[in-house]
Amino acid sequence: MIKVQSNFKTIKEDPKDNMVLNPAYDGRAEYIVSGDKHLQKLKKFKNTRVVSPREFMTIITKKFGELVVPKREITRE
Numbered sequence: 001m002i003k004v005q006s007n008f009k010t011i012k013e014d015p016k017d018n019m020v021l022n023p024a025y026d027g028r029a030e031y032i033v034s035g036d037k038h039l040q041k042l043k044k045f046k047n048t049r050v051v052s053p054r055e056f057m058t059i060i061t062k063k064f065g066e067l068v069v070p071k072r073e074i075t076r077e
Helices: 013-026 037-042 053-063
Strands: 032-035 047-051
Touching: 013 032, 013 037, 032 053, 037 047, 047 053
Parallel strands: 032 047
Antiparallel strands: none
């Protein structure tokens, strides 16, 4: 949990997307993982990279090797 103090208004096309940027900045996030087209357009916000879920899986796999997730963890109940 972080206390959100920032109030960036970077994304004009969809102002609701800014609620992702503010906590990412205040929490010093390395990545924002999203398929949202407005966030994706940024590519980077301050020191935070904006990546798609697929890109993030590639980053994690390169960093930690093959990622194995038990089937029960990815199926919906």
